Amino acid sequence: MIIKRAFFTACAMAALATAQAQTPKVYTIEADKVKAHIEPTMYGIFFEDINLAADGGVYAELVKNRSFEFDSHLAGWKEQQKNGGKGSVAVIDRTAERPENAHTIKVNVENNTGSFGLSNEGFRGMGIKKGEGYSFTVTARKPAGSLVKLIVELHNAKGAVIGTGTLTPTSADWKKYNVKFTATATENKASLYVWLKGKGSVDLDMVSLFPQHTWKNRPAGLRADLVQKLYDMKPGFLRFPGGCIVEGRDLVNRYQWKKSIGDIDKRENIINRWNMEFKHRPAPDYYQTFGLGFMEYFMTAEDIGASPLPILNCGMACQFNTGQLVPLEELDPYVQDALDLIEFANGGPDTKWGKLRADLGHPKTFNLKMLGVGNEQWGDQYIARWKIFTKAIKDKYPYIKIISSVGPSPDGDDFNKLDKFFRGMNADILDEHYYRAPKWFLDNAKRYDNYDRKGPKIFAGEYAAQSVAIASPDNKNNWECALSEAAFMTGLERNADVVNMASYAPLFAHVDGWQWTPDLIWFDNLRSYATPNYYVQQLFSLNKGTDVVPLLKDGEMVSGQDGAYATASIDKKTKELIIKFINSTDKAQPVSFNISGAAAYQKTAVVTTLGNYKKDAENSLDAPKAVSPVKSTMIVSGKSVKVTVEPATFKVIRMKMI
Incomplete structure (x- = not known):
């Protein structure tokens, strides 16, 4: 291992020396021309109880089938x-x-x-x-x-x-x-x-x-190391509780938020939708106790500084399974659940559900601003139910932004039909999902460049580069996938006037109990580690700034030319210029940033580097930081920044304004 690492380091140094002898590519940053405001919710997290994420994972209960409610009552x-x-x-x-x-x-x-x-x-x-x-x-x-x-x-x-x-x-x-x-x-x-x-x-x-030691030392609480990793991302929102478990394989086993609050022994257990979904990864002992329920979700969002984003069943079971539907004339209880949830989150002590929240120990409201109607639905049946939900919610709570599904794919007839319909209805936010190969992410960094600036906002609700194929058990959380996601995210940020939210999925996976890979954070019963994909998400979240400014090469936005992907933003709160630059090639690139605008900058900039790894590099429980960010400093000469970006590398440069 030492010999291999020394050889790789020597090759990297040789590549850098070659790059430094080349003429730098020149980029222009127009730091005084705000292109788009970046929402505080821009980068968040999506939680679903898959891969033993809740029971057996972040919910710290150690006993399986504690109340003997599994179908096999003595299972475990x-x-x-x-x-x-x-x-x-x-x-x-x-x-x-x-x-x-x-x-x-x-x-x-x-x-x-x-x-x-x-x-x-x-x-x-x-x-x-x-x-x-x-x-x-x-x-x-x-x-x-x-x-x-x-x-x-x-x-x-x-x-x-x-x-x-x-x-x-x-x-x-x-x-x-x-x-x-x-x-x-x-x-x-x-x-x-x-x-x-x-x-x-x-x-x-x-x-x-x-x-006894849980997150914030709450009795019967959450696993501290896993929640800490969420906190360390400084996410803008927390989407919960899914995901396909919102829908259930059938409507009897859908997620019902009212059954997930109150006394633990009164929360009705159900089978988890991922219990037998994949023949290659069966989990017949996978159930939901709802010890991690809606009260805990809201409190966790509050703890980590994230806006809550609950997703509710809209009267449709998972369309990949039974596709069971509630007749439109019987939809009222489902709609009432949505209205009651808003009251539970935002209502005062003089309301039924606001009083319950206060009685459960949280008199302060949760300041809910958005709600998802359905998870990953499509077709005419979804449109009909969406209309009913939307009218009821907007009539009573016009300030609530509604997240609307455009299906499980980022293209195709179903996507196009929903996209056209929701744009015609002036919908608030459209939830787009992409599970694709790394090349798709590189090729689609320009996806939102030509979206209608006056249309609905976009929530990139679920995405992850698949190293092999969608839902393949052989997918890896390797550096090639993470780097392609970083490139794609420059396009999200560059188009922050259209894209308001984004979250990788899935979030958690138990190394001995997963159904789906890749995943952002892996854990066993004692340890956990962040993937290269996690560090990409974290770097974007910690360095998003408040406003996008143009970063150009030859007058064009940088989105794949010469294998480079980039975005720049200013942070009006900290008075900094933030440059994100991805070199997706296997050769080092010397670059020069010329900055226009009235501001001057301190002579030393902070640089965070994630990269110069082999494409198949991964982290693990035994080597959790094999792929992880490294901080350094560099000299700024007036309004010019010169740096060599190593092969397959993501760099963040923060420059303090004087």
């Missing part, structure tokens, strides 16, 4: 016994009493000898950290005369105990019990054992284990 659980212990487990159906949490278990311990119990495997194991505190909770009831107590243990992959706690249920009525303990070792594939000791029986529900 195994009966255990030691030292002669005997017993049995029965699943109890209480649908008539609690339809939203219809199953509990009754555990009978037959003798006083040894121990009997159950183990839980977690989500591809449980990530346990030495010295970390863990909180075990269970809802239980114990008949009079039962002598059962619970001993909780964490086991490592070899079966050794690495944490333990004890609690004793005392009530004949359902009651929540809790015990906290500290882990004595680190383990990526731990499991939970709940031993029952003493003759008798006990009813159990909501068996749960959380690390």
